[in-house]
Amino acid sequence: MKKHVVRYYLTFSAMLLLFYIALGSCFVLFQSFLSDELHLSAPQIGTVYTFIAFVALFCAPLFGAWQDMLGNSKKLLGIIGIGLVLCFPILGMLMVYVYHHVAFLPAAIIAGLYFGTMIQSGVGTVESYCEQATRHLGAFEYGRARFWAPIGCASATALSGYLLKINPYFCFWVSSISGVLFLLVLFSFSAKDLEPERKETIAEVEAQATGSFKDTFMLLRSTTFWALISFLFIATGGFMLFDQQFPLFYASLFPADMANEGAQRASMILSVQMIGEAIMTLLLPSLVNKIGARNGLLLGGLVMALRIFLISMTLHLPREIQPYWAGALKLLQAVEVPILIISTFKYISRHFAERFTATIYLLSFQCSQQVSTIFLSSLLGLSYKSSLGYTGTYTLMAIVILAFTILATFTLPRRGQSSIAGNATTTAAASQA
Structure with a gap:
């Protein structure tokens, strides 16, 4: 790599690493903090996460449209970085104080506002x-x-599990320190260096920024947009719901007196999966470039449907091999998630104007996860306790994901752009879509 390329690679790698360290430190094990440190009940913890999901549901598209209007400007990222720095003051001090001295509900609102904006919309x-x-x-x-x-997320999660036993408030300190380092990295480069090489007048730039704000609402009239959103809603919602329930499912595969061991193994599997995702993120872009972004999305959907269906067969296997079967299939998620993320970005870049990247990504990935958390997780939890059980529920999930993947083969366009793309697409790029 050339010298300036290496510098930017290290810069963006550091930004992602530090943000995910902050996320892993304060959010991944936040449920444990609420139950073990604040002694909240299960319904109260559910209320906190519902607040988080509602805030993120509305803030994610706003952050996306805002960042698309800003273009290469770092203003919104600076606000997010400041939010990370304030993690300990807001969560470790203000939220805890309000809970102990005022009431539970205001404390839950504080947690919802913080995580919904800085973490869920910020990521x-x-x-x-x-x-x-x-x-x-x-x-x-x-x-x-x-x-x-x-x-970053895997290492922070592992560290947080250790810190929770010593002093859980240290987790928030790690997030705040990561926020400070994030801001230092953010301010270490000039956004002007990232501008396209073509020359534009000030009037053209302003016109483009204004147009992007108006055109954001025109996305709602794009059939390509809705085809992508509907597919990703099921795909990302699918692995989000599965992730939420997997620790409980995996622990149920162990005898009652070994439930803690099951929970520990589930945590280890998650850490290995994150490391696997990192490796696959390096290897899979070449595959997606070869088969095309559209086919990459479909492949991710097929892998997810197959994985969840095979996991639904777990309880039909001999009990001694059930944990190994379920754990191995959970690790297959390290393939499907990077494929979906990489393919989504490439599909957006080839079918929509560049200024819509953040809006579409936050709508498709973040909002779908929040809708799943708010409206579907409770229904899924009830289905586990019904006659369906884990086997029937996972089979149903696999069928729905497979059906939407098949539907996407007809609804996701192969070539060209949406009518509001605004940027010319080269023949080579279109051929890869």
């Missing part, structure tokens, strides 16, 4: 910014920088 904003920046540079695949995202 898509940071990822879309880094993806656009690497595309502008054109010197390395975004996947090479995103390699450090799951590494």
Whole structure:
């Protein structure tokens, strides 16, 4: 790599690494903090996460549209970085104080506002910014920088599990320190260096920014947009719901007196999966470039449907091999998630104007996950306790994901762009879509 390319690779890698360290430190094990430190009941914890999901559901598209209007500007990322720095003051001090001295509900609102904006909406904003920046540079695949995202999350999650036993408030301190380092990295480069080489007048730039705000609402009239959103809603919602329930399912495969061991193994599997995602993020961009972004999305959907269906067969196997079967199939998620993320960014870049990248990504990935959390997780939990059980529920999930994947083969366009793309698409790019 050339010297300036190496510098930007290290910069965006560090941004993703530090953000995910902050996320893994304060959010992944936040449920354990609420139950073990604040002694909240299960319904109260559910209320907190519902607040988080509602805030993210509305803020994610706003962050996406805002960042698309800002283009290469780092203003919104700066706000997110400041939010990370304030993690300990907001969560470790303010939220805890309000809970102990005021009431539970205001404390839950504080947690919802913080996580819904800075973490759940911030993660898509940071990822879309880094993806656009690497595309502008054109010197390395975004996947090479995103390699450090799951590494950061896995290492922070492991560290948080240790810190929770010593002093759980240290987890928030780690997030705040990561936020400080995130801001230092953010301010270490100039956004002007990421501008496309073509020259534009000030009037043209302003016109484009204004147009992007108006055109954001025109996305609602794009059939390509709705085809992509509907597919990703099922796909990302599918692995989000599966992730939420997997620890309980995996622990149920062990005898009652070994439930803690089952939970520990599930945590280990998650860490190995994150490391696997990092490795696959390096390797899979070349595959997606070869088969095309559209086929990459379909492949991700097929892998997910097959994985969940095979896991639904777990209880039909001999009891001694059930944990190994379920654990091995959970690791297959390290393939499907990077494929979906990489293919989504490439599909957006080839079918929509560049200025819609953040909006579409946050709508498709983040909002679908929040809708799943708010409206579907409770229904899924009830289905586990009904006659369907884990086997029937996972089989039903696999059938729905497979059906939407098959439907996407007819609804996702192969070539060209949406009518509001605004950027010319080269023949080569279209042929890969």
